[in-house]
Amino acid sequence: MNQPQTSNSLFSRLRFVLVGTSHPGNIGAAARAMKTMGFSQLVLVNPRFANATTHEEAVAFASGAVDVLQSARIVETIEEALEGCNFAAALSARLREFSPPVTQPRALAAQLAGEASLNAALVFGSERYGLPNEIIERCNVLINIPANPEYSSLNLAQAVQLLAYEARVAATGEALPVSPIGFQGVAADLGQIEGMYAHLEQALVAVEFLDPSNPKKLMPRLKRLFSRAQLETEEVNILRGIARQIMKKLGQQ
Structure with missing residues (x-):
């Protein structure tokens, strides 16, 4: 081979x-x-x-x-x-x-x-x-x-x-190429994505959008949503930045 x-x-x-x-x-x-x-x-x-x-x-x-x-x-x-x-x-x-x-x-x-x-x-x-x-x-x-x-x-x-x-x-062989739309950055690794989910969950709890005692299926649904996006490193950093700013405004960071 x-x-x-x-x-x-x-x-x-x-x-x-x-x-x-x-x-x-x-x-x-x-x-x-x-x-x-x-x-x-x-x-x-x-x-x-x-x-x-x-x-x-x-x-x-x-x-x-x-x-x-x-x-x-x-x-x-x-x-x-x-x-x-x-x-x-x-x-x-x-x-x-x-x-x-x-x-x-x-x-x-x-x-x-x-x-x-x-x-x-x-x-x-x-x-x-x-x-x-x-x-x-x-x-x-x-x-x-x-x-x-x-x-x-x-x-x-x-x-x-x-x-x-x-x-x-x-x-x-002659696999069909995957055509990116516009600029394509570096794909985020799974550890970065898991960290982003944890950070986002903290922010959602802080703004009382997520009730930790009754979370239902919110985080699994969000994970499914983001998995369709094939997040890039910069996009993960943006989402973590949003979560960080929410926590800061609420005095929890």
């Missing part, structure tokens, strides 16, 4: 994040799926087995992709897994009431390949429970694979293979 490995190629910018994986064999198979498509960044969040990357079943299912296993990072939180990313896409067969915008693998792959400023993560849940709402709400988009509605369940490694394939085709 002779894919480009420049600093801004999709092969260098895309990581695969597996959350709470139960079966070591699925981790090995996912590593193999990634390597066949030219990807190598694998991050495991709280896998069931502490030796997930060296477990005999993982090594067996990885086949010739043991190097991807050996270089995989094991972390405790999704925050650690997404560190350095400014875009994250969660995979789920179940649509959520307050999910970010829903997209399909091919459209997402074209976007990731077309926007060289995106350092992205594809986030996959556990085999039994999928992804919890709080992780999905942190992501920019929710990937929904258009499968048989009567049986839409994919094995974890199969899902990784499908996404890796679409990403490879978009990176090496």
Whole structure:
């Protein structure tokens, strides 16, 4: 496989994040799926087995992709897994009431390949429970694979293979470019966005727009609203500045 490995190629910018994986064999198979498509960044969040990357079943299912296993990072939180990313896409067969915008693998792959400023993560849940709402709400988009509605369940490694394939085709083929409207700045990383949400929530409580004892669904709705905007760093700074000025005027800063 002779894919480009420049600093801004999709092969260098895309990581695969597996959350709470139960079966070591699925981790090995996912590593193999990634390597066949030219990807190598694998991050495991709280896998069931502490030796997930060296477990005999993982090594067996990885086949010739043991190097991807050996270089995989094991972390405790999704925050650690997404560190350095400014875009994250969660995979789920179940649509959520307050999910970010829903997209399909091919459209997402074209976007990731077309926007060289995106350092992205594809986030996959556990085999039994999928992804919890709080992780999905942190992501920019929710990937929904258009499968048989009567049986839409994919094995974890199969899902990784499908996404890796679409990403490879978009990176090496003639993917449709994503055309920015006017000036396009640097995409805000997920840590910056989470900080902005916290700051905005404080300001909304201060002006009594948000009742912390009865918050209802205000913050999830706002997160969904902003996730559609694909916020840039400068835009996050503006929103935090507004929140800061509200707090200052109320004498709470």
